Amino acid sequence: MRHARDFAVTVLVLGLLGVVAGVLWSLLAPRPPYVMTGEGPFLADPSTQALIADDGWFAVVTGAIGLACGAVGYSLSRRGRPLAVVLGLAAGGLLASYLATLVGGAVNLAPASITASGKAVSVFPGPLALTAHGVMYAWPTLAVGLFFALEGIAGYRDSPLRTPFGGQDPYGPLSSYDISDR
Template structure:
């Protein structure tokens, strides 16, 4: 029962963080400029870097949260239920990424209207979105990766393999080992 509770709490906390991350992403990410035409909005500059920048800011925001959540999840799961927390980090990271996308698209805090200099063309900020779907996996991959890296470091530090021969020097003290005795 405690495993299920740890899993659910981890997923819910990461989901709540995803909503906050969506607001942050909406503030940071640039919008592509659109021009209003008779047929509807049209991308003003097809070679704009705003689409790539939005993907980059999404990766930065969710990746930073993935690193922090992985480290915090590891430190809180030292009580002996790490499997539930790791699964919660994976599922919660996916949920957090989806909520970041949904909230970031809905909020529009960083959007500003732009007027082109010297022309009567009015540019409007386009919708915020993710064009590279791979960035959706930044949060869960980094969270689980940090968790396993910290677990590996701690496992090696506590391992008896780190100190072979039970921590004893196989040749004894250096003063009793003399090359001339051979």
């Protein structure tokens, strides 16, 4: 029962952080400029790098929060139920990335009107959308990866294999060997 509770709490907390990440992504990422025509909205500058930068900012925001979640999850799970927390980091990270894309795409700036070549053109910032969907895996991958790295470091530090034979060399000191005896 405690495992299910730890899993659910981890997923819920990461889901809430996904909303925060979506707002943060919306504030940091550049918006591609669109113009409104009679046929609908069109990208004002097809060679804009804003579409690529959106994906990069999403990876940076969700990756940083994923690393923080992995560190916090590791420190809180030291009391004995790390499997539920690791599974919660993976599932919650996927949920949080999805929620961040929804919230980041929904939070948008107001349209701006500018004048170009004597004619009023309505240019407005477009919605955020991911073009490289693989960046959605940054959050869960980095969270779980950091968790396992910290667990591996702690496991090695506490391992009896770190000092084999109880710290004693079974063959004695190296200086007692003489190569000429062979």
